[in-house]
Structures are given as C-alpha cells and as structure tokens.
Amino acid sequence: MTALAAPPGTARTGTTVALTVIAGTVMIPLDVTVVAVALARLAEETGASLPVIQWVSTGYTLALATVIPAAAWAIARYGARSVFLAAIAVFTIGSALVATAWDAPSLIGFRILQGLGGGFVMPAAMTLALRSAPPAERGRVMSLLGLPILVGPVLGPPLGGWLLDSLSWRWIFLVNLPIGLVALWLGRRNLPVLPGDRAARLDRTGLLLLAPAMALLVLGTSLAEGSLVEARVLLPIGVGLVLLATFARHALRHTAPLLKVRLLGLRATGGGALLMVLFAGAYFSTLVLVPLYFQVARGESATTTGLLMVPQAVLAGISIQVAGRLIDRVPPVRVIATGITLAVIGYGGFALQLAGEASYTTLVPFLALGTTGAGATMLPTITQATRDLDDVDIPSGSTIINVLNQLATSVTTAAVTVVLASTGSVRDAFWLPLAMMTAALVVALTVLRPRGVRVPGTPR
DSSP states (O other), X not given: OOOOOOXXXXXXXXXXXXXXXXXXXXXXXXXXXXXXXXXXXXXXXXXXXXHHHTHHHHHHHHHHHHHGGGHHHHHHHHOHHHHHHHHHHHHHHHHHHHHTOOSHHHHHHHHHXXXXXXXXXXXXXXXXXHHTSOGXXXXXXXXXXXXXXXXXXXXXXXXXXXXXXXXXXXXXHHTHHHHHHHHXXXXXXXXXXXXXXXXXXXXXXXXXXXXXXXXXXXXXXXXXXXXXXXXXXXXXXXXXXXXXXXXHHHHHHOSXXXXXXXXXXXXXXXXXXXXXXXXXXXXXXXXXXXXXXXXXXXXXXXXXXXXXXXXXXXXXXXXXXXXXXXXXXXXXXXXXXXXXXXXXXXXXXXXXXXXXXXXXXXXXXXXXXXXXXXXXTHHHHHHHHHTTOOGGGHHHHHHHHHHHHHXXXXXXXXXXXXXXXXXXXXXXXXXXXXXXXXXXXXXXXXXXXXXXXXXXXXXX
C-alpha cells in the first residue's frame, strides 16, 4: 500500500482535526450512558412501563446500527467533512426534539432520529483523523480521538445522576445543544474539505443485506433477558446471521461493495478487527456490570456510583495518550499486549473480591487498573488495523471497525445480562468478559506479532 509523505505542518493539522472532531464525538458515548441512568425516571415521568421506556435506548441503538453500514458510501460520495457536519446537525436537532417530548412514543421517535445521525459520526470522524496525518503519526492522532470513546461512558453516569438529581431529565438531552453547536462551528472552521466522488454508486444490494442484518442482530440481543434460547431472541439473530453471511459473500464478489470486506484479509486489519471484537465487547459489557454492582449490591445512588468510576476515566485518558504515542515508536503489539494484560489483572482482581463485602479502597484501584489497560488497548488496536490503509480504503476500514464494535458490544452485553439474570451474581457474569480479554491477548501475541523489522508507514 502507498504511504504518502507528510506535508509541512501535518502534525499540527492532525492534532487540530482530532481535537475538532472530539467536540462532536463526545456527545455519542456520553448520551448512551447518561440515558441508561435515566430510564427509571423517564418511565415515572411519562407513565410508561419499563419495557416500553427501554425502547428509548433500544430504538436509538437500532437506528444507529442500521445506518452505520451506509457510512463508507456516504463518505466516499459526499466527503467526510460534509457527512460529519450533517450527522452532528441531525444528532443535535434530535437532542433538542427529545428534550421537548410529551410522552413515551414521541420520546422514542426523537431518539431514533438521534440514532440516525449518531451512526455516521464515528466513521466520518475516524476518516477525517486518519487522513489528516501520515501513517507514522496516526497513533498520536487516534489517541486524541479515543478520549470520548473510553472516557465518555465512564463519565456519563455521574453526569446523568447529577442532572437528574439537580435539574430534570430534559437536561440530559439539552446539554447536547451547546456541545453540538460548538462542534458545528469548529468543524466548519477547522476540518479539511475532502472532496467526494459524485460518481460513487451505492451498492443497494449490500445495503439491503447489511442494514437489516445489523438491526436484527441488535434487536435479538436486546430482547435477551433471562435466556438466549427463546424464539423472540433466536429468530432475529438467526435471520441476521444469514443476512450477514450473504452480505459477506456478496461483498467479496462485487467490484464496488458497500464495504470492502477483503480488507479483513490484510493481516493487520483482520487481526486488529478480531482483537477489537473480543476486547471491545468485553470492555463495554463491564460498563454495564460495574454500575449494577455498586447500585444494586451495594445500594449506592447513581451519583455516588458515577463518582466511584471517575478514577477510571482519569487513568483511561492518561493511558490512551501514552499508548497512542508509544505505538508510533515501538511495535504496537507490545503496547496492546501490555494493555490487555493490565485489563485482565484489573478486572480479574475486581471480580475475585465480589464474593464478600470488599472495601472500596481495593475495589476502585483494580477497576482503575482495568480501565488503564483498556485505554492502552482499544485505540492502539484501531490504529494498528487502519494505519496503513490507502486513503481510498479508510472509509471502508473505519466503518467495518465500527460495525464490528457495535455487534460485539450488543452481543456481549446481552450475554452478560443473561448470565446475571440467571445466576444473580455480578461475579459470575464477569467471567465472560475476562475470558474474551484473555482470548484477545492470544490474538495479539499470535496474529499481530511483528514478522521482522517494519519501517513506520510501510505496509504490514
């Protein structure tokens, strides 16, 4: 693959672009976790049952998952800058409308609009960030972009708890308005114009296969409560898997597929994608289990639970920055394997203490160690998977990573929820993400192990 020489001032441009898109991407993970904290209050305020109000989250996730597959084509046709700005505008307008919702159906409908915008944000942001820097500098740029992805979900609960306790549920969505407006202003000012190709044709067959596949897989996993072996769960998941396999077959044969599945045949991209499926699914499922433990088993409030998770956010942010710079200088597998090892030790140490009334002075440090490891793993892995792609392949590469992350997170979260419902034990539910993290370490040490000396910016 070709590696473009870095033009003068590229480092500054890459940093500016990354910081600019952060202003928009920070809303997405924050919004998901803040809303999760507010579901009980939303049910009370609207008079809807919890199963109905759960669609405030499920409808958003379904919309987001459904549109992600179209992101690569939209970016290729209209340009990453235009797609990013349009997506932020839709998400911000959706936030304003949700804040004005008058009942559960309007709340759910406006959340779906939010999801339609949110699905395009991360692929466009990753494309802008990756194309703003040469391959040898992409670790540093992606480390900045990774802050909202890892830190946002940890800071969401304390923010949501404070807004609910001090103001009202409407402010959970109103806070997105100033953030969105600032993101649009900065984006129009700072983001480079990456011209689109108006001749880029939409692979309609691919979209008609992949979009419903994503929706059905997310729907099936979201319906899993006490068991995965139920018709309402197995039917959408089964049909989704058939559509997904059919899409992969179609994409491998099509000259201009919706997503270039062949990129997964590249060792760095395919290996990085597999590692992300294992680790991202595991990590984000822990973000469900930990707050549940503090709130249900220990009886803490949403605000206190969020404050207990703040040290994780701080250390994750630090480790992302350190790891992002290290992978531009040393073999990435060393950083990634170290990060996974720290995560396994941290979350394993936390889980082992859940049998009794463990002290927060030991629980919180282990959690912080686990999140530190996650910070040193996820963004370096995404960088490893996409660093050496040609510019024309970056939209497909970044979209594939987002598609797989969404599926992995949905499936693993559903699985740990089922284990938790059947055993009633957070400790037992933790063994699944720990096993997945251990499998990710094996992938890192085998598939991503360097085969000789590599010059940064050259193909793996």
